[in-house]
Amino acid sequence: MWDVDADAGGGGDHSCPGGADTPAAPASGAPPPHVSGPSRNAASVARVTLSVPFPTPLEAEIAHGSLAPDAEPHQRVVGKDLTVSGRILAVRWKAEDCRLLRISLINFLDHLSLVVRTLQHFGPPVSR
Numbered sequence: 709m710w711d712v713d714a715d716a717g718g719g720g721d722h723s724c725p726g727g728a729d730t731p732a733a734p735a736s737g738a739p740p741p742h743v744s745g746p747s748r749n750a751a752s753v754a755r756v757t758l759s760v761p762f763p764t765p766l767e768a769e770i771a772h773g774s775l776a777p778d779a780e781p782h783q784r785v786v787g788k789d790l791t792v793s794g795r796i797l798a799v800r801w802k803a804e805d806c807r808l809l810r811i812s813l814i815n816f817l818d819h820l821s822l823v824v825r826t827l828q829h830f831g832p833p834v835s836r
Contacts, residue, residue, distance in 0.1 A: 753802055754809050760797045760820065766833050768792045774823045775799075775816070786812050 762768040772792045780786045786803040799816065803809035827833075 753804055754806055756801045758799045762795045765795045767827055768795045768797045770833060771797050771823045775819055780812060782808050
């Protein structure tokens with residue numbers, strides 16, 4: 709089993725129900741993902757950051773390309789930003805509504821799981 713390290717940080721009111729303690733499926737051969745959040749600032753905005761390591765930078769880019777096109781249905785209330793740095797896919801959420809944040813996280817993790825399983829099924833990508 710993989711552990712996800714949850715760090716609420718920020719020291720503010722952490723009134724979002726549910727925790728970030730759910731194990732996530734790692735990319736093959738990669739260390740477990742890191743989650744920090746939810747935390748709230750003075751403007752009552754919840755923030756969550758998820759860092760997902762992949763075995764190679766190319767696999768991180770493939771995952772980014774597969775996951776980035778999924779726009780948030782509630783873009784005015786939940787913002788999501790995906791970036792890749794080397795072999796790390798970083799995802800940052802900012803939301804005014806904790807329930808919609810939780811739904812966005814769950815949907816993203818479902819899609820991430822599908823991408824990881826697909827990469828594992830077809831093996832390492834071949835560089836062109």
